[in-house]
Amino acid sequence: MKDKQFDNVFKEKLQSYSSPVPEDMWERIAQDKRKKKPLVFWFTNTSYGLYGFLAITIIIAGVFAWNHNSINGLDTISLNTGTSINKFKTNPLNETNNIIHKQAKSQPIVNSPVYKTDITSNSVVNKNSINIKSEITNVSVTENDAPTTATESKQVNINSILSSTKNKQIKSYLNKYIGNKAVKDNNLHTEIQNSILPVSINSFEGENDNSDTRSLGQIALQRSDKFKMALSKLNVTLKKTNHFDCPGEKSRINKSWYVEIYGSPEFNFKTVTNIGTTSNYLKKKDSAESMLMGFNFGVRLMKNIFSNIYIKTGVQLTQYNEKFSVQREDEHKTTTVVTNKIISLPQGDTTISDTSVYTQVGYKYTKTINQYRNIEVPIILCLRSENVDDIWCWSVSGGVILNAYSWNNGSTIDTSLGIVPISTKGSGAYSSEFGLSLMAAASIERKLNDNWALFTEPYFRYGLSNKIISKFGFEQKFNSLGISLGIRYKFGNRQQY
Amino acid sequence: MKLSISNNSLNDNFSEKEIVIACLKGDVKYQKILFERYSPKFMTVCLRYATDQMQAEDMLQDAFIRIFNHLDQFKFEGSFEGWMRRIVVNVALKAIKTNRLSYSTDDDAGVQIPDTSTDAPSHLSESELLRLIKQLPTGYRIIFNLHAIEGFSHDEIGDMLKIKASTSRSQLVKARKMLQQQIINLQKIAV
Numbered sequence: 001m002k003d004k005q006f007d008n009v010f011k012e013k014l015q016s017y018s019s020p021v022p023e024d025m026w027e028r029i030a031q032d033k034r035k036k037k038p039l040v041f042w043f044t045n046t047s048y049g050l051y052g053f054l055a056i057t058i059i060i061a062g063v064f065a066w067n068h069n070s071i072n073g074l075d076t077i078s079l080n081t082g083t084s085i086n087k088f089k090t091n092p093l094n095e096t097n098n099i100i101h102k103q104a105k106s107q108p109i110v111n112s113p114v115y116k117t118d119i120t121s122n123s124v125v126n127k128n129s130i131n132i133k134s135e136i137t138n139v140s141v142t143e144n145d146a147p148t149t150a151t152e153s154k155q156v157n158i159n160s161i162l163s164s165t166k167n168k169q170i171k172s173y174l175n176k177y178i179g180n181k182a183v184k185d186n187n188l189h190t191e192i193q194n195s196i197l198p199v200s201i202n203s204f205e206g207e208n209d210n211s212d213t214r215s216l217g218q219i220a221l222q223r224s225d226k227f228k229m230a231l232s233k234l235n236v237t238l239k240k241t242n243h244f245d246c247p248g249e250k251s252r253i254n255k256s257w258y259v260e261i262y263g264s265p266e267f268n269f270k271t272v273t274n275i276g277t278t279s280n281y282l283k284k285k286d287s288a289e290s291m292l293m294g295f296n297f298g299v300r301l302m303k304n305i306f307s308n309i310y311i312k313t314g315v316q317l318t319q320y321n322e323k324f325s326v327q328r329e330d331e332h333k334t335t336t337v338v339t340n341k342i343i344s345l346p347q348g349d350t351t352i353s354d355t356s357v358y359t360q361v362g363y364k365y366t367k368t369i370n371q372y373r374n375i376e377v378p379i380i381l382c383l384r385s386e387n388v389d390d391i392w393c394w395s396v397s398g399g400v401i402l403n404a405y406s407w408n409n410g411s412t413i414d415t416s417l418g419i420v421p422i423s424t425k426g427s428g429a430y431s432s433e434f435g436l437s438l439m440a441a442a443s444i445e446r447k448l449n450d451n452w453a454l455f456t457e458p459y460f461r462y463g464l465s466n467k468i469i470s471k472f473g474f475e476q477k478f479n480s481l482g483i484s485l486g487i488r489y490k491f492g493n494r495q496q497y
Numbered sequence: 498m499k500l501s502i503s504n505n506s507l508n509d510n511f512s513e514k515e516i517v518i519a520c521l522k523g524d525v526k527y528q529k530i531l532f533e534r535y536s537p538k539f540m541t542v543c544l545r546y547a548t549d550q551m552q553a554e555d556m557l558q559d560a561f562i563r564i565f566n567h568l569d570q571f572k573f574e575g576s577f578e579g580w581m582r583r584i585v586v587n588v589a590l591k592a593i594k595t596n597r598l599s600y601s602t603d604d605d606a607g608v609q610i611p612d613t614s615t616d617a618p619s620h621l622s623e624s625e626l627l628r629l630i631k632q633l634p635t636g637y638r639i640i641f642n643l644h645a646i647e648g649f650s651h652d653e654i655g656d657m658l659k660i661k662a663s664t665s666r667s668q669l670v671k672a673r674k675m676l677q678q679q680i681i682n683l684q685k686i687a688v
Contacts, residue, residue: 003673007645009619010626014646017623018537019544022554026532029561030525279592280551287558 023363024327028287056440056460057398254304260312262457262486263297268320269479271463277473281415285474288413292321292369296482300378312380312397315404320478322370324411326419330364370410370422372468372478377402380439393445393453403435403467415472435467435477445488457484513577520568532561535578539585545630545642546589560588586647590657593635618680629679637672644669 268291274282298316305311339354380399408422412429424430441459448454463477470476511519511530519527540557547553564584571580618626630638643649643657644665651662651669658665 006618006673006677010630010641011646011648013619013621013623013626014541014545014630016538017541017627019540019627021536021540021557025536025554025558026529028558029532029565030529032558032562033565280549280555283555284551 023361027327031290032287056396059396253306256304257491258302258310258488259299259491260302260314260455260486260488261297261299262455262484264295264457264459264482264484266294266296266318266320266480266482267291268294269481270320270322270476271479272474272476274474277415281413281472282474284417285413288324288326289370290323292323294318294320294480296484298376298378300380302382302488308384310382310384310395312382312399313378316376316378316401318374318376318480320372320374320480322372322410323367324370325365325367326413326417327363327365328417329361331362333360333362334358335360366411366419368411370408370412372408372422373406374403374435374467375405376435377404378439380441391447393447394443395445396440396442397457398438398440400464401435401437401439401461403437406435406467429472430468430470435463436465437480438462438464441484443484451490453488453490455484455486455488457486458482459484514573517568517571517573517577520565528565531564535581536561538578539582541627542582542585543589544627545646546586546593546639548631548635552592556585556589556592559592560585563588582647586643590639593639618676621680621683625683629676632679633672633675636668637675640665640668641672641676 270289270291272282272286296316296318298314300312300314300316302310302312334357336355336357339356341352341354343350343352378399378401380397382395382397384395385393406424408424408430410422411419412422414420414429420429422429439459439461441457443455443457445453445455459480459482461480461482463479465477467477468475511527516527516531516534520531536557539560540553543553543556543560544550547556560581564581567584571577618629621629630641633641639658640654643654644651649657651665654660654665655662
């Protein structure tokens with residue numbers, strides 16, 4: 001027999017041959033078709049998830065770097081200290097309050113060419129300095145009787161001072177560290193007294209008569225070399241008692257503690273890794289399970305540790321929900337039908353028996369909601385745009401979430417397609433559980449008053465290690481996307497230098 | 498408990514084009530008709546390539562999802578069934594490739610190839626022929642299916658499987674020999 005003929009026998013007989021298709025096949029296809037595409041493309045691919053996390057981390061670092069060097073690039077500062085001091089000295093109120101003084105040992109600095117500016121008029125800056133001090137004095141006199149009026153009055157004056165400053169970066173600096181505080185804070189007198197009045201100008205030589213003081217030059221060191229050069233020679237100092245609200249200062253630490261209570265719906269995405277089972281089993285398992293919306297809620301403490309950097313830690317409960325549905329052949333029922341027909345013929349009756357057999361297959365449909373619950377400890381670093389006078393505040397954060405304890409309810413299939421519980425005990429499907437996740441978030445908060453604030457925080461959570469190790473040869477982990485809503489309470493209102 | 502009894506009737510009332518157009522509009526009813534009309538044939542295709550029933554079911558499921566997702570690429574040129582069959586075969590090959598299948602031009606030491614000839618296996622039923630094919634080693638089975646039943650040339654098979662055409666030829670020869678040996682064995686049992 002020729003090869004072609006041999007092949008043709010197979011072709012003719014098998015090309016149009018029909019085989020029985022499982023009854024639930026259409027349901028399985030329809031279910032797969034209903035699966036929606038993920039909201040964000042990289043949730044379907046773990047490597048893309050990692051790229052996303054890295055990108056967010058880089059953004060956080062970039063924002064931090066930008067914030068830290070916000071005054072970098074400042075050109076030569078226009079400060080004619082000699083003129084400034086002379087003018088202050090002519091103001092008796094300033095002298096009375098010991099706001100500004102020139103130390104006896106100071107070197108001649110008037111009209112020193114070293115401090116000449118090349119971008120801003122000296123007179124403008126000096127004028128600003130004088131005006132600020134004058135207004136402070138006025139406020140301190142009138143605040144007790146009419147604080148509201150005083151506030152409004154100072155707002156106008158300080159704004160006018162700021163508007164008269166031509167250099168944008170100086171203006172920004174004054175606005176950020178002086179203007180905003182004085183303008184917006186209800187307790188204007190206290191704030192200004194704390195932040196502005198104790199400013200003193202010490203000697204040109206840098207001699208301090210108070211070891212607890214910190215020079216503006218040192219502050220400026222963190223921001224701009226040029227700014228530092230100008231101010232360190234001027235050596236303007238702040239006393240320790242000052243509450244100079246300067247979020248970018250390294251040495252300023254907010255001593256307050258914060259407590260956050262939050263909750264979030266979560267979209268969870270599961271990643272399964274084959275470590276020794278058949279792909280068929282994983283496909284069966286995958287077709288039987290689909291993730292539902294989960295949630296998490298918790299409480300955490302927040303503490304300032306460095307500059308604008310806060311650390312958050314606490315405890316949270318996370319629950320992943322999963323729909324498990326499987327249809328299995330449960331019962332085969334065979335029925336035999338025997339039909340007897342009697343045919344009457346002249347030569348006698350003939351009995352014909354017709355036997356037919358049909359089988360009914362009974363399917364058992366099992367459906368449960370699997371619940372993966374975890375008690376977790378988040379350890380998060382947070383960069384905040386902290387300004388005590390702003391109603392709105394933003395922050396970005398990132399960190400790790402450790403899985404402290406887990407327990408599961410529900411079912412899955414084993415390799416023989418039997419249904420087993422998803423616990424870690426007894427005949428459960430999973431042998432151990434440990435999870436480590438990376439988390440990145442951005443949040444916006446709104447202050448309700450001095451102590452309370454509401455916040456919302458979209459976040460992405462990437463499962464770094466496999467959370468579940470199955471007895472049946474696979475591992476699985478979860479990635480999450482959620483948006484937390486929460487409330488924050490601030491204990492105390494202290495700051496430390 | 499739910500009793501399921503299949504019902505494939507009334508599907509022939511719709512033309513192929515009518516079904517395709519309705520499926521393109523997302524009509525689930527017509528998609529189901531399409532499935533019911535062609536799934537038994539394609540199940541056979543999957544069974545010819547798969548190593549077991551479960552793998553064949555997975556292949557069929559993936560193939561129909563792919564058909565529905567790419568239905569807009571069918572240009573009503575040529576046979577619609579042929580277009581779908583090609584998808585089913587591709588899905589089957591892809592599923593098998595994930596198991597890191599390798600082909601060798603060398604003679605397999607474990608396979609004894611008889612130098613015999615046999616009569617046409619026309620007396621064997623379809624299910625028996627199917628079982629014979631499923632008993633072939635994976636490499637032989639794929640190439641025999643692609644060449645003898647689907648009708649692909651050895652060059653086409655070489656492109657599809659990233660192997661040389663000569664490899665395809667040698668695998669086909671071995672597959673035929675092995676099938677002939679199996680048929681002889683069946684005849685001996687019958688006698």
